[in-house]
Amino acid sequence: MSSKGQPLSNSTSTTFDSEFALTLEPKVEKLTFGSNYAIQGIPLTETIGFYNKTDATYKLSIQTSESPKYTLTVDNDKHTIKKGERVSIVISLKFHQYATMGLTGQVQFCLKKKALMGGDAVVRALRFQLEGVVPAYNEKEIVKASDEEQFRVGMIDGVLSMVKNENVVAFKYNVEDKFEMEDYYSIQNLYRDIHHPDILGMVGIVLTSSTILLDGDTVKDLQTMMQTEKYGTVFLLKCCSDCANALLYLSSHDIIHRNVKPSKLRVVHHDITNEGKCTVKLHDLTTTYRLKKGELIKKSPGTYQYMAPEVMEMKEHGLPIDVYSFAMTMYHIFTNEVPYKDLSNAQIQQKVCAGERLSLTDSPFPRGIVDLIAECWQHDQSKRPKFNVIVAKLNDIIKDYSQ
Numbered sequence: 001m002s003s004k005g006q007p008l009s010n011s012t013s014t015t016f017d018s019e020f021a022l023t024l025e026p027k028v029e030k031l032t033f034g035s036n037y038a039i040q041g042i043p044l045t046e047t048i049g050f051y052n053k054t055d056a057t058y059k060l061s062i063q064t065s066e067s068p069k070y071t072l073t074v075d076n077d078k079h080t081i082k083k084g085e086r087v088s089i090v091i092s093l094k095f096h097q098y099a100t101m102g103l104t105g106q107v108q109f110c111l112k113k114k115a116l117m118g119g120d121a122v123v124r125a126l127r128f129q130l131e132g133v134v135p136a137y138n139e140k141e142i143v144k145a146s147d148e149e150q151f152r153v154g155m156i157d158g159v160l161s162m163v164k165n166e167n168v169v170a171f172k173y174n175v176e177d178k179f180e181m182e183d184y185y186s187i188q189n190l191y192r193d194i195h196h197p198d199i200l201g202m203v204g205i206v207l208t209s210s211t212i213l214l215d216g217d218t219v220k221d222l223q224t225m226m227q228t229e230k231y232g233t234v235f236l237l238k239c240c241s242d243c244a245n246a247l248l249y250l251s252s253h254d255i256i257h258r259n260v261k262p263s264k265l266r267v268v269h270h271d272i273t274n275e276g277k278c279t280v281k282l283h284d285l286t287t288t289y290r291l292k293k294g295e296l297i298k299k300s301p302g303t304y305q306y307m308a309p310e311v312m313e314m315k316e317h318g319l320p321i322d323v324y325s326f327a328m329t330m331y332h333i334f335t336n337e338v339p340y341k342d343l344s345n346a347q348i349q350q351k352v353c354a355g356e357r358l359s360l361t362d363s364p365f366p367r368g369i370v371d372l373i374a375e376c377w378q379h380d381q382s383k384r385p386k387f388n389v390i391v392a393k394l395n396d397i398i399k400d401y402s403q
Contacts, residue, residue: 019122020109020111020122020123020124021052021054021056021058021111021113021122022050022051022052022053022058022060022081022111022124023050023051023052023053024048024049024050024124025048025049025050025051025086026049028048028126029126030126030127030128030129031046031048031091031106031107031126031127031128032046032128033045033046033091033093033128033130034046035130035189035192035193036130036131036132036193036195037130037131037132037133037134037192037193037195038093038094038095038103038130038132038133038134038192039095039133039134039136039188039192039205040095040096040097040098040133040134040135040136040205041094041095041096041136041207042094042136042207043092043093043094044092044093044094045090045091045092045093046090046091046093047088047089047090047091048088048089048091048126049086049087049088049089050079050081050086050087050089050109051085051086052081052082052083052084052085052086053084054083055083056083056113056114057080057081057082057083057113057114058080058081058111058112058113058114059078059079059080059081059111059112059113059114060078060079060080060081060087060109060110060111061077061078061079061109061110061121062074062077062078062089062107062108062109062110063077063107063108063110064105064106064107064108065105065106065107067102067105068096068097069095069096069097069099069102069103070093070094070095070096070105071092071093071094071096072091072092072093072105072107073091073092074089074090074091074092074107075089075090075092076089080114091107093105093128095133097133098133098134098135098136099133100132100133103129103130103131103132103133104127104128104129104130105127105128106125106126106127106128107125107126108123108124108125109123109124109125109126110122110123111123111124131195132195134192134202134203134204134205135203135204135205136204136205136206136207137163137204137205137206137213138206138208139206139208139209139211141163141164142161142162142163142168142170142206142211142213143161143162143163144159144160144161144170145160145161145162145167146159146160147159148160150169150216150218151169151221151266151283151284152284153171153187153212153214153283153284153285153286154183154187154284154286155180155183156171156172156173156180156183157171158170158171158214159172160216161213161216162216163204163213166203166216167215167216167217168203168204168213168214168215168216169213169214169215169216169218170206170211170212170213171187171211171212171213171214172209172210172211173210173211173212174210175210181210183286184210184212186286187212187285187286188202188205188212190285190286190288191212191214191285194249194250194253194255194285196245196246196249197279197281198242198243198245198246198249198279198280198281198282199246199249199250199281199282199283199285200214200215200218200266200281200282200283200284201214201215202214203215214283215268215281217268218266218267218268218281218283219266219267219268220266220267221262221263221264221265221266221267222239222262222263222265222266222267222280222333223261223262223263223265223332224263225267226262226333226336230336233366233401234398234401234402235278236333236334236366237366237394237397237398237401238277238278238280238398239265239267239278239280239333240329240330240333240394241391241394241395241398242265242278242279242280242281242282243260243265243280243282243326243329244326244387244390244391244394245391246281246282247260247282247322247326247387248387248388248390248391250288250322251319251322251386251387253290254290254291254292254293254319255288255289255290255291256288256289256291256300256318256319256321256322257282257285257287257288257322257325258287258288258289258300258301258302258321258322258325259284259287259301259302259303259306259325260282260306260322260325260326260329261303261305261306261325261328261329261332262329262332262333264282264283264284265280265281265282265283265329266280266281266282266283267279267280268280268281287300287301287302291318291319295318296316296317296318297316297317297318298314298315298316298317299314300317300321302321302325304340304345304348304349305328305332305338305339305340305341305348306324306325306328306329306332306339307321307324307325307348307352308320308321308324308325308381309324309352309353309379310381312349312352312353313349313353317381318381319386320381320382320384321381322387323376323381323384323385323386323387323390324376324377324381324384326376326387326390327372327373327375327376327377328377330369330372330373330376331358331360331373334363334365334366334369335362335363339358340358355379357374357377360373360374366397366401367397367400367401368393368396368397368400369397372390372393372394372397376390
């Protein structure tokens with residue numbers, strides 16, 4: 001049964017940390033709950049273990065901070081731990097309201113020897129600090145603005161809607177479909193953890209109807225827009241820069257997108273009088289994969305026209321596959337042509353895996369872009385630049401065009 005624990009005390013008869021006799025498993029300095037963000041109404045949990053390596057028996061009591069914004073509980077707030085024993089404590093944190101401040105608190109573990117119950121307690125405190133809370137809305141607050149499907153996330157098409165006078169795209173999942181609901185929970189957790197100005201993010205959720213709300217202030221995807229309009233070099237460079245910044249953020253968290261292409265870029269703001277002021281956001285994170293430390297994988301989804309050779313050949317790969325896809329995305333953006341558009345997947349694989357690349361002399365690429373594309377689509381994935389280098393080079397290219 002879950003317990004709030006005792007409220008935090010300012011008792012003077014305590015000693016902090018240095019004489020804490022139990023071994024913490026894992027050895028953490030703070031509580032993280034596996035995420036920097038919470039979703040309103042959905043608990044985050046973390047399990048902390050204690051191992052008694054001493055010859056004594058200890059009494060462990062747990063105190064939790066209190067706030068009107070959240071409930072912080074433990075599964076059991078009192079333990080007796082004998083020599084050689086281990087105990088695991090499940091800590092649960094649930095925010096009741098949307099908040100941007102006051103997202104901090106702590107759990108104190110108060111330890112006394114059983115034989116000296118009148119003595120001072122030794123206290124170990126673990127704090128948490130979240131960065132934000134994704135708000136939960138009532139179904140009645142969501143107003144459908146259009147029956148037109150906007151874009152797809154996973155297997156679900158989004159519908160343009162409004163909540164509190166803000167544009168959102170609503171993705172409603174079928175609670176009776178097991179696989180659809182598994183997709184829902186996976187996507188919910190994924191979008192909860194990813195926050196960047198150049199990535200289309202989750203701005204809310206409707207718990208009662210299993211609906212995810214994404215930022216709706218987008219025009220169209222870049223590929224669709226380029227099919228009907230011709231855009232200037234500054235605009236196209238800014239699109240590449242925003243995409244690269246999004247991928248830099250993902251790669252810095254060891255996340256591979258695995259399906260980078262122009263149709264995955266949503267144009268949010270486009271001022272035809274100042275094309276450098278446009279904003280483009282990478283979307284559809286359902287293909288992403290977070291690598292464990294030192295991990296390489298052998299299978300990835302994607303689109304053949306933008307797919308790295310090591311993915312086609314099912315060889316071990318990691319973050320550099322997004323660099324290759326980004327090169328193909330830049331090629332598409334500046335030529336306004338789908339790469340290998342007249343070839344089958346098998347033909348594309350044959351050419352790409354043989355080291356052949358598309359021509360960079362047939363179209364008027366901006367200064368510096370030809371060299372950057374050539375660096376990014378190198379066959380040897382270890383030779384492709386990292387996204388911090390790519391972003392810096394794009395910034396220099398944009399600066400040249402702005403002067």
